[in-house]
Amino acid sequence: MATAPESVAQALPDTPSRANGGRKPFFKRMLANRRTSVAGAFLLLIVVVAVLAPLIAPHDYRDIVGKPLTSGGTLGIDDFGRDVLSRLIIGLRTSLGVAVSAVLVAGVIGVALGLVAGYVGRWVSTIIMRGIDVLLSFPPIVLAIAVVAILGPALVNVVLVIGVLYIPRFTRIVYSQVLSIRSMEYVEASKIMGTRPADILAKTILPNVSAPIIVQLSLSVSFAIQMEAGLSFLGLGAQPPLPSLGTMVGAGRDFLEVQPTLLIYPSVLIILVVLALNVFGDGMRDLLDPRHRGKNS
Template structure:
């Protein structure tokens, strides 16, 4: 027996897949990017607080726990004697729920329309994109106020209105990306291999346009929070006794001279969450775009 036959076959050690390496590399870049990591950590904390709000609130947001406008409770009480901290936590949960639901609606519909418009041909592209142009021709806040005023001040209506208003953002981004990559070699190879249009869009094209979609998701949540706060401030969002950050700002303005914290606390929370979302979105854009990757810090 030869020496080669006597030696056991040594297989090369298994290496992580390219996809796993890519995710590890991306996670490492997120952690080392200070601003993005801080903003992401703060957003995770806010999301956890909002999710657990019913369990961690000191009181029920509807209960009267002290005399109106006294120092009772950790952050005081409002004009009805309800605990401000409890209402602030539930208000954060309400605002985030509306914003995330609206962006989910906008993302699903907008991405679908963008994929179809970019791949299906000139007729579909013209119809979809002209419809998007018509929607963009209306001032968002004016259209939102008009529609919610007609349909009624319900959270479901607010979610639908904000979702429809932000559909064009996703549609235009995905449409431009699909136009760029639909004639590339790997897409043509998938077509030659007999991939169906639906499979081609979902398995080949969509993963390669995911980066700008992720960035737009984070930025759109920021805009949706501001939109919900504006509608609730005008009395067209969450209805009493359910609080949201916008309704708390709206009710707190009447007591600015007596107890300014009723307006200051929800306003600061809106600013912090919106700022964190914008910083995180900008950081994700830098990390996901190879042309900007060298400028991240």
């Protein structure tokens, strides 16, 4: 007869660390999926450029390097005589930094709330999920504009507002996943062994709901970039002289007839980054979903 620890071990699901080559097949499938691998490579390039922006940018984004609204430099000169390429690189760093920071805030808080609501249940679940429903009842962009206008235009305020607005996305996903697995054998086995609820949530349940969280992280960053761009376009995000993709679009609209590239370059970059994030997120969903593994293996 198997001992208690042995029976519990049999009840626990195979994880990548327990299965042979748990990671290798996944990366093979990802590389075999051309759209996902191309989008991932582009995003990796974007991240490298954003991280190394001060070293890559030809000039300081505040320096006046030429005559305003001319074709000097690599991508031209803006209306203040600053290098467009340098400001585009720094603007990418700003927008991506705000979006990633906001999504991390939303992810940490939203996942924690979803885990607690799904596992504890009862009145705790009711309070958390009704609060999420109230937050979802407000139009995101309208609420963001109102809150940032009250708090004042600053990147910290933009991060906090976007982060709060995207908490429901993670909470509802995790909540539904936890409801479906909290009565599984491996969870019950952990309870029988006397494992603390916090450890069950962190070590048993969380790893088994990580796939949709990873997908949601990728998709939420794309939405957060659009939200930041919209707020900065309205003058509620990054403040001059610090550029972001949204502020560059807002500044370029005034010179659409004189030098349209001031509007085109940041707009195209926003489109490419958002498209790559959405394609990568869809690809990750297919790769992490067991129902699609046979198609992508």
